[in-house]
Amino acid sequence: MGEDSRQVDDEPRSVDLRDPEVAAFLAWLVPGLGHLYQRRTAKAILYFVCILGTFLYGIYLGGNSRLGWGRVVYASWKPDDKRISYFGQVGAGLIALPALVQATWARHHNSSLWNGFMAPPGDRADTTLDNLQKDLNRNFELGTVYTLVAGLLNVLAIYDAWCGPVFAEAKDDDEQEDDEPKEPSGG
Amino acid sequence: MHPLLASHWWDVDLWYAVPLIIVISLVYAATRHEAMEPLLRHAARVGGWIVGLMAAVFAVLWLIELFV
Numbered sequence: 001m002g003e004d005s006r007q008v009d010d011e012p013r014s015v016d017l018r019d020p021e022v023a024a025f026l027a028w029l030v031p032g033l034g035h036l037y038q039r040r041t042a043k044a045i046l047y048f049v050c051i052l053g054t055f056l057y058g059i060y061l062g063g064n065s066r067l068g069w070g071r072v073v074y075a076s077w078k079p080d081d082k083r084i085s086y087f088g089q090v091g092a093g094l095i096a097l098p099a100l101v102q103a104t105w106a107r108h109h110n111s112s113l114w115n116g117f118m119a120p121p122g123d124r125a126d127t128t129l130d131n132l133q134k135d136l137n138r139n140f141e142l143g144t145v146y147t148l149v150a151g152l153l154n155v156l157a158i159y160d161a162w163c164g165p166v167f168a169e170a171k172d173d174d175e176q177e178d179d180e181p182k183e184p185s186g187g
Numbered sequence: 188m189h190p191l192l193a194s195h196w197w198d199v200d201l202w203y204a205v206p207l208i209i210v211i212s213l214v215y216a217a218t219r220h221e222a223m224e225p226l227l228r229h230a231a232r233v234g235g236w237i238v239g240l241m242a243a244v245f246a247v248l249w250l251i252e253l254f255v
Contacts, residue, residue: 011221046214047214051210054207149207153210153211153214157214159218165220166219167219
């Protein structure tokens with residue numbers, strides 16, 4: 001059982017991390033789930049709402065009912081479309097994995113599932129990368145940024161589940177004494 | 188008037204930054220604290236720093252646009 005027992009003023013003196021590896025995996029799978037496993041409920045809710053909310057808003061921005069939702073989250077490694085941002089987006093966990101299913105499906109069937117949800121561009125004549133960027137306009141970039149930021153923030157949350165919070169260093173007693181104004185001696 | 192500020196206040200693209208600033212501040216602060224009160228105080232400080240930095244970058248770019 002892992003335990004982080006550094007002490008800082010007005011902070012809990014120890015954090016029971018239970019099994020840190022399991023917590024980290026759960027934290028990746030669903031933002032906040034690792035913290036729920038560690039019974040850190042308040043932080044679990046904070047991570048769940050903040051990270052998943054950001055990711056879902058990005059999915060909303062990066063699509064529409066005609067083109068399909070979440071068109072900004074897709075896995076592609078074609079010479080003319082290397083989707084590097086997916087490496088960040090997949091940090092959000094399970095919610096980004098349909099993109100891998102869609103990429104595999106598209107490779108074998110040249111079409112998409114679920115009305116194009118997280119499908120790579122080109123599954124239909126009107127969903128080439130050029131068309132997606134033209135139709136979604138700035139929302140293509142905004143959706144990419146929101147989902148990417150959510151994925152990267154979850155990496156911080158995973159680290160928090162694995163190792164505990166990075167508490168600020170408490171000052172040593174000697175250091176504190178040095179900071180205090182000294183009484184004038186003598187006289 | 189600068190294009191970022193030219194339209195109506197409700198139609199400025201910078202509003203898209205607000206949820207991101209809030210979320211980034213909260214999540215970053217949550218990796219530094221366990222208790223909610225210091226966490227929220229830290230998040231407010233981080234949010235202030237981000238807004239300040241954005242304002243500074245905006246001012247520099249605006250001056251460059253004006254004088255260069």
